Amino acid sequence: MNLILLDPSEVKGAYASLTDARRITHLREVHRASVGDHLTVGLQGGHMGKAQLIELNDTQATFTLENLNELPPPPLPVHLILALPRPRMLARTLEHVTALGVKNITLLHTKRVEKSYWQSPELRVEKIHHHLVLGLEQSRDTLLPSVTLCKGFRPFLEEQLPELLKERRGLVAHPGMQNACPRNIDGQIALLVGPEGGFIPWEIEKLLEAGCEGMHLGPRILRVETAVTALLSRLF
């Protein structure tokens, strides 16, 4: 927790109070914080800066907010479209990509996504929110990503993708494509990443027809969470 991310409901004027066990325990046991300490805080969706701890007990931590005038780090210019990974992988991947600065995430159904994954408790709004918050706390950022669930590949192809590609270069990461992942590029990107086992040939064909460019990350088969981090780091 490199930043204490304050929900608007936790702020009253120049004071902020936390009452959740997770952050209070972290403040006490990891930060070993004491009254008087200055810690880095950020307002969800807003600025960051220092706050002084004025009260810390088992159930509450209270801060006085000082100059919150630091901007969060710049977001990555990418809309990530990710075939829904299995639940544990989803959780970690959301944390990685949020920490890296992704602000738009679409979780997509494709042929090789197991249908049962859509029933996972990890897809509950509060669970997703939790992993996004962990990513922001890690990387000192305040802007929550927006996450959209898209349970049909064909509606995505016919409705969302054309909209996305109006203002973005579409890139599909897929083994065996001719071109390597481009490096250090400018402009807005829609980045599509398939499931374990990859997109099926029909899906790739349709994505390329829609105007996406195929690219690969090399001969190694990577886990989704490793691949997504590697792609984002190479692209931007």
Next chain:
Amino acid sequence: MNLILLDPSEVKGAYASLTDARRITHLREVHRASVGDHLTVGLQGGHMGKAQLIELNDTQATFTLENLNELPPPPLPVHLILALPRPRMLARTLEHVTALGVKNITLLHTKRVEKSYWQSPELRVEKIHHHLVLGLEQSRDTLLPSVTLCKGFRPFLEEQLPELLKERRGLVAHPGMQNACPRNIDGQIALLVGPEGGFIPWEIEKLLEAGCEGMHLGPRILRVETAVTALLSRLF
């Protein structure tokens, strides 16, 4: 498990037999393999290719090896020197970097590494081996990385580092360094990555004096596992 990695002890002539529950369960429940199926196998340290499953029961899987004439994917030209992360992070980081093709790893003590981490069961030889194998199975590779534990920073600085830098460019990833992580570079690299909380100033000073170049990954504070993947993907 995109590759069944065969230990030399599991191979007899043109046959290979597995008897461990982990891989047998995976073959049955994930691959849903049946006798007659052809699966991708690799000899530890050697070639890869197809093998036919000729027997599969609760306790044993037997294959006939066919043309094992495929080379494993090329390794990354890097020696990774990683401040020892906390145990769960170590496990995942070993899997990521092995999958990415790192073949030389030194786990290093630095001032901000908690001493208790060196007592963790995750550092037992068989535990480390297990995570390396998972990384190779993921990325279809057969060459096990070598992992060295280095429990003193000063001996590393005075003895190992000068040797490493004789034939390698040394790069230290550290927040606040002037230069950004270089991209797509050639030649052998020694890549140093600090612990949560970073190297201390004295350590950075000594590493730079020894001939390493400092570099940063941007304004975001990343977890070790995310940072290492991002660094490797950007460098190579």
